[in-house]
Amino acid sequence: MDQTPPADAPEPEAVPAAPPCTLVIFGAGGDLTKRLLMPALYNLSAGGLLDPGFRVIGVDHNPNTDEGWRKDLSETMQSFTTDRTSEFHPERIDPKAWGFVRERLSFRQGDFTAAETFSSLAGALSGNVIFYLAVSARFFGPVVDALGEAGLLKEQSGAFRRVVIEKPFGSDLDSARALNARILKHGTESQFFRIDHFLGKETVQSILAIRFANGLLGPVWHRDHIDHVEITAAETIGVEARGAFYEPTGALRDMVPNHLFQLLCMVAMEPPATLDAEDVRDAKARLIQAVQPVQPAQAVRGQYGAGREHGHAVPGYRDEPNVAADSRTETYVALKLSIDNPRWKDVPFYLRTGKRMTDRVTEIALHFRPPARSPFAAPDAPVAPDVLCFRIDPEQGMDIVMNAKRPGPRLDLGRVTAAFDYGDFFKETPSVGYETLLYDCLIGDATLFQRADSIEAAWAVVDPLLKAWVDAPVEFYSAGSDGPEGATALLAAQGHRWLPLGEG
Ligand code: BG6
DSSP, X not given: OOOSOOTTOOOOOOOOOOOOOEEEEESTTSHHIIIIIHHXXXXXXXXXXXXXXXXXXXXXXXXXXXXXXHHHHHHHHHHHTTOTXXXXXXXXXXXXXXXXXXXXXXXXXXXXXXXXXXXXXXXXXXXXXXXXXXXXXXXXXXXXXXXXXXXXXXXXXXXOEEEXXXXXXXXXXXXXXXXXXXXXXXXXXXXXXXXXXXXXXXXXXXXHHHHHSOTTTGGXXXXXXXXXXXEEEEOSOOOTTOHHHHTTTHHHHHHIIIIIHHHHHHHXXXXXXXXXXXXXXXXXXXXXXXXXXXXXXXXXXEEEESEEETTEEEOOGGGSTTOOTTOOOOSEEEEEEOBXXXXXXXXXXXXXXXXXXXXXXXXXXXXXXXXXXXXXXXXXXXXXXXXXXXXXXXXXXXXXXXXXXOSXXXXXXXXXXXEEEHHHHSOOOOOOSHHHHHHHHHHTOOTTSBOHHHHXXXXXXXXXXXXXXXXXXXXXXXXXXXXOHHHHHXXXXXXXXXXXXXXX
């Protein structure tokens, strides 16, 4: 069967430019601004998606000037062309697309906790404004308070005032509730865009299309047909220079109630009534509310020791910079979750994430039940179950691993994979994942942002663990391995086994 799209297939409708807006970035000198926000703005500019009235004001506590900031960012953008390890590595920077962004940049030095920073900003702002909090989480509350007190969040004459808040949104259920209450004193829920960059990944958004736009899969997406589900976000990198952030955070807070739960929602939520933001967010909230709080017996926490990563010796977590020599912070977590709703009752959802693992793999695998009765099955040899795997990162596509007849005179079974890669069907434009999210915020589409109730529900699921793990030991695993033994045992107790990393 020819798999190429027909030459006369209609082009998708052109996406219109976003309305004019001033983007105020708090944390203008930080890593996020350089590595992700500027490349995303550049890509939006290259796609013609920014209005000529768009501009950016960078605010940072370190001194700089308009010209100095523009020069720094231009140099960083250029450096991406030779840095194959950066999230963004174009062959060249298009001077026109970057020039559009560059000439709209201005810089202000300001302390995020000083009222003058905000009163002076007020004088420079009119019309639509997005405040982007690319700052450490401890500033989220104070900056929103100061914006509110300076009157900067008042929406007048049809202009919008929006705030983008990075993660981590809170560090447990109580702090997330307190932060929601604090920011919502200064504006309505629709003004706050709690960002989760996993939702900017095309392959994550596409799960909705694959589930809800195909007649083939919907009927089997159910406990009657699905035995268990694995969600994996494995990284090969260690904690790098982020020890000071990571020590009090750990893998559970860093990855689970946010990124992994967003993957869980995409694969497990009920079909939303429409694709409107509130319908999608209602469906997600209901799913997370149905996830049972997770107890220590359903969880494994690990920490990487020294080992080898792709042939190189690497230190253990405790020997990383800014990490305590006796640290009990987890760099790996595996959980067994139960969802108490009619679709998923008694279907285990296994989640795992870790640093310094064998391979970088983000994927979701659904393991189907074998046929109720198969003429191919023998009493002691059931047929191997089918597995459907969404490959999210770094490979992008979907596999279905199933049984077929091996060529030859006998009716013997062999395992085959039916697979597609996005790149074989769609033109892939380099992106860092923040493009869609920034554009959506500019047009006021909150579908891919987290609502207060979902964030709190997610923290409620992991809260028993956070409490139990305050004094709990960690289980060590070697850097470059598939994780701690305990994670294998967690699944073995149910007769299940993790897929080897990198082999969906
Ligand atoms: C971040 C975490 O939110 O996500 C990091 O703080 C992690 O620790 C990163 O490395 C993973 O994102 P990605 O897109 O590289 O899989």
